[in-house]
Amino acid sequence: MQDSLSTLAGSAEASVYERYAAASQKVEPALCCPVQYIGQYLKAIPQEIIDKDYGCGDPSVYVKEGDAVLDLGSGAGKLCYIMAQLVGPDGRVTGVDCNTEMLALARKYRQEVARSIGYSNVDFRYGMIQDLRLDLELLNDRLTQHPVNSSAAWLAGRHLEEQLRTEQPLIESDSMDCVVSNCVLNLVRQQDRQQLFGEIFRVLKRGGRAVISDIVSDEAVPDHMQKDGHLWSGCLSGAFREDLFTEAFANAGFHGISIAKRQPEPWQTIEGIEFRSMTVIAWKGKQGPCLERNQALVYKGPFRRVEDDDGHVFVRGQRMAVCDKTYRLLQQAPYEGTFEPIEPLEQIPLDAAAIFDCKRAKLRDPRETKGAEYSVTSESGNACCGPDEPCC
Numbered sequence: 256m257q258d259s260l261s262t263l264a265g266s267a268e269a270s271v272y273e274r275y276a277a278a279s280q281k282v283e284p285a286l287c288c289p290v291q292y293i294g295q296y297l298k299a300i301p302q303e304i305i306d307k308d309y310g311c312g313d314p315s316v317y318v319k320e321g322d323a324v325l326d327l328g329s330g331a332g333k334l335c336y337i338m339a340q341l342v343g344p345d346g347r348v349t350g351v352d353c354n355t356e357m358l359a360l361a362r363k364y365r366q367e368v369a370r371s372i373g374y375s376n377v378d379f380r381y382g383m384i385q386d387l388r389l390d391l392e393l394l395n396d397r398l399t400q401h402p403v404n405s406s407a408a409w410l411a412g413r414h415l416e417e418q419l420r421t422e423q424p425l426i427e428s429d430s431m432d433c434v435v436s437n438c439v440l441n442l443v444r445q446q447d448r449q450q451l452f453g454e455i456f457r458v459l460k461r462g463g464r465a466v467i468s469d470i471v472s473d474e475a476v477p478d479h480m481q482k483d484g485h486l487w488s489g490c491l492s493g494a495f496r497e498d499l500f501t502e503a504f505a506n507a508g509f510h511g512i513s514i515a516k517r518q519p520e521p522w523q524t525i526e527g528i529e530f531r532s533m534t535v536i537a538w539k540g541k542q543g544p545c546l547e548r549n550q551a552l553v554y555k556g557p558f559r560r561v562e563d564d565d566g567h568v569f570v571r572g573q574r575m576a577v578c579d580k581t582y583r584l585l586q587q588a589p590y591e592g593t594f595e596p597i598e599p600l601e602q603i604p605l606d607a608a609a610i611f612d613c614k615r616a617k618l619r620d621p622r623e624t625k626g627a628e629y630s631v632t633s634e635s636g637n638a639c640c641g642p643d644e645p646c647c
Contacts (some may be wrong), residue, residue: 290437296337299371301364308333310437311490311532312468312516318342322432325458326350327384328439332361335377336368338435344374351425353383353391380425384436385443385451387458388420426458434458434465438532441470441493445481452507459539462587465509468516468534471497476528491523494530501535509537510564511589538589541565545578546608549599551619552577552585555592568616569594576619578611600625 290310297305308331315337318324322342326335329350338348352358361379369375381391394416403412434455443451455465472494486492495503497517504512515536521529541564554561554569562568563585569575574597577585585594597619622629 292333292337296340299340299368300333300336301367304331304333304336304360304364307331307360310334310468311470311522312437312534314435314437314466314468314534315341317464317466317515317536318346318433318435321345323430323460324348325426325431325434327434327436327455328352328442329361329379330354330357330439332364332377332379334435334437335361335379336364339368339377340372342376344376347376347378349426349431350377350379351382351384351387352379353381355381382425384439385447385454386420387426387454388424389416390419390423390425393419393423428457429460431458432460432463434463434467436467436469438469438490440467441490441495442488443493445493448503449506452503456507456509456539461540461542463539464588465504465537465539466515466534467537468532469500470494470522470530471500471533473497473521473529473531474527477526480525486525491525491530497533500533504535504537505564508542509539510541510584511538512536512564513589536589540587541580541584543580545580545611545613546605547611548579548582548603548605548608549619549623550577550579550582551575551597551624552582553595553597555595565613567613574619574621574624576611576617576623578613579605579608581613597624599623600629 290313292313292315296315313334315334318338318341320341320343323346324338324342326338326348329335329352332350335348335350339346342348350361352361358379358381365375365377365379368377381395382389383391397415397419398412401408401411401415403409440448440451455467459465470490473496475496476492476494480486480492483492501512501514513536514533516532516534518531518533521531523530551574552569553574554571556571558571560568560570563581565581567575567577567581582596584590586596
């Protein structure tokens with residue numbers, strides 16, 4: 256490992272690796288801010304893991320029974336072992352970390368925790384969270400057999416990396432119900448962050464969600480602070496500016512992005528810049544063709560108008576024409592109950608549906624829904640009130 260560290264000497268990555276490797280051996284309270292976890296799930300986790308866990312939030316409260324969960328930067332493994340109990344025996348939890356000392360600590364107690372909770376559903380893998388295709392253990396095994404000692408060997412090594420990413424990816428595409436992370440994304444280099452969010456998106460199933468707790472700043476962090484290795488490894492100078500943090504999810508293709516929790520008081524303030532914990536939830540699943548099936552959604556309020564992540568504007572109380580994809584998407588999490596759906600009287604089969612232009616806002620005329628020739632006259636057939644309420 257010293258050889259790999261020497262190639263990173265003086266870099267932010269080296270500062271992060273060295274500090275967290277040390278923190279796997281000796282508790283460092285200054286790393287990230289204290290977090291209160293659900294106590295009942297800590298009983299099954301060895302004290303050494305609890306003592307050497309570092310985070311700024313608790314994304315575990317957003318996972319569900321039966322979920323396949325990926326923890327980015329899993330460290331000592333506490334969050335993974337908590338989630339193992341939350342997802343139950345029908346779920347699975349995978350932790351990814353590139354710090355071998357932290358991985359060793361997390362793996363050390365796998366059998367002990369499994370005996371304690373009654374089943375084994377946790378796996379820890381060696382990789383970089385911005386490159387979830389590359390299995391570093393497989394790469395290390397291959398490079399041990401064929402060391403890089405010439406430019407030709409280096410080129411062969413690059414080819415090997417791509418081969419492993421394609422044929423034996425660390426994390427498969429569309430394989431996870433939920434991706435979580437606890438104060439780790441800020442440790443990734445600026446130039447790798449677009450790829451990082453792209454990888455989170457890639458590994459999630461359609462309808463899956465990312466729940467990310469991280470440190471954000473209220474102002475842009477200046478260059479001289481970003482070059483400070485101690486501040487970077489301390490989850491400070493690599494912090495996302497809070498508005499750009501949510502925008503990064505949108506740029507990666509997520510929808511339904513919301514701030515689930517934002518620490519009201521700053522964790523730390525440096526040179527007038529406030530740093531605090533924030534948890535963001537984002538969903539995957541808005542991709543696909545836009546088809547016209549004469550459907551409409553009525554936004555119920557309380558705002559006069561809202562705009563979704565694809566630029567659709569909904570005015571309170573108005574029948575807004577939408578494509579089939581948007582119609583279904585906005586009735587699912589996290590939007591349930593926000594819109595009143597209006598189906599057409601006569602269904603248009605998917606294979607007969609025309610392309611819907613989602614780039615322009617359009618009201619749906621009731622006659623589009625009922626049909627131009629609709630002329631039914633009927634008396635009241637159903638009570639307009641509830642079963643226990645008197646009707647007028």
